[in-house]
Amino acid sequence: MKIIEAQDYGDLSLKAAQYVIAKVKEKSNIVLGLATGSTPEGTYKEIIRDFNDHHTSYRYVRSVNLDEYVGLSKDHPNSYHTYMFENLFRHLDLPEDQRFLPDGNAEDLEDECRRYDRLIQSLGGVDLQLLGIGQNGHIGFNEPGTTFDQRTHTVALTRSTRKANARFFNSINEVPAHALTMGIRSILDSKEILLLASGKSKAEAIDRLLRNQKIDQDFPASSLHKHSNVIIIADRDALSIADDNERRA
Numbered sequence: 001m002k003i004i005e006a007q008d009y010g011d012l013s014l015k016a017a018q019y020v021i022a023k024v025k026e027k028s029n030i031v032l033g034l035a036t037g038s039t040p041e042g043t044y045k046e047i048i049r050d051f052n053d054h055h056t057s058y059r060y061v062r063s064v065n066l067d068e069y070v071g072l073s074k075d076h077p078n079s080y081h082t083y084m085f086e087n088l089f090r091h092l093d094l095p096e097d098q099r100f101l102p103d104g105n106a107e108d109l110e111d112e113c114r115r116y117d118r119l120i121q122s123l124g125g126v127d128l129q130l131l132g133i134g135q136n137g138h139i140g141f142n143e144p145g146t147t148f149d150q151r152t153h154t155v156a157l158t159r160s161t162r163k164a165n166a167r168f169f170n171s172i173n174e175v176p177a178h179a180l181t182m183g184i185r186s187i188l189d190s191k192e193i194l195l196l197a198s199g200k201s202k203a204e205a206i207d208r209l210l211r212n213q214k215i216d217q218d219f220p221a222s223s224l225h226k227h228s229n230v231i232i233i234a235d236r237d238a239l240s241i242a243d244d245n246e247r248r249a
């Protein structure tokens with residue numbers, strides 16, 4: 001694991017965007033694995049800024065998203081379809097038929113999971129996967145306890161994740177109880193992984209990830225120790241506990 005320290009959220013967003021942009025320039029038809037949540041919002045803003053100022057083209061890029069809530073229509077204001085459209089897609093020249101998310105409203109969710117796996121495979125797999133991290137160490141929506149050998153699957157969200165995401169809804173009761181997510185196995189299949197972490201609320205998870213090389217199903221991010229090409233961009237706040245522990249050691 002390679003760690004890049006950012007000063008703050010703005011610096012993290014810039015560094016992450018520069019990394020993604022460089023990869024897009026290197027391979028115009030790159031398959032980008034995209035994430036939602038607050039963390040990548042700044043990265044997406046910087047990508048858009050670069051697109052407007054320097055015209056990096058996304059014409060041949062294919063994108064696949066990690067996850068989607070079950071039971072929200074695509075145009076629901078809190079669906080990840082809407083998030084991606086508003087925060088990124090509508091600002092770039094990435095064609096609509098080259099951007100993919102799981103359909104959390106599909107009639108048969110099992111079928112939808114298999115369809116999504118086949119789709120990723122047909123694209124040749126993910127070249128660069130962007131990840132955030134939940135406070136409990138979840139990646140995508142792979143909650144603690146999820147086995148590490150699954151590809152796309154349905155998950156029941158933990159109360160803590162629903163609580164953390166309730167800020168986007170009117171109340172926690174409106175946060176869907178289930179989601180579709182690429183599994184740990186899908187994430188580990190990507191050629192390269194870029195994990196972003198910002199703020200003190202992520203410091204414990206980042207400390208646990210960096211301090212302990214043990215692969216533990218109760219801490220999904222620990223699965224990343226199995227991958228040989230992971231870069232973490234974290235700001236000082238997210239690294240604060242890890243740094244203190246290192247100094248004490």
Ligand SMILES: N[C@@H]1[C@@H](O)[C@H](O)[C@@H](COP(=O)(O)O)O[C@@H]1O
Pocket residue numbers: 035036037038039040066067131132133134135139140141161165
């Ligand atoms: N499904 C998403 C994850 O993909 C994301 O990484 C996590 C952290 O979100 P945030 O960046 O808002 O802290 O939240 C959600 O649960």
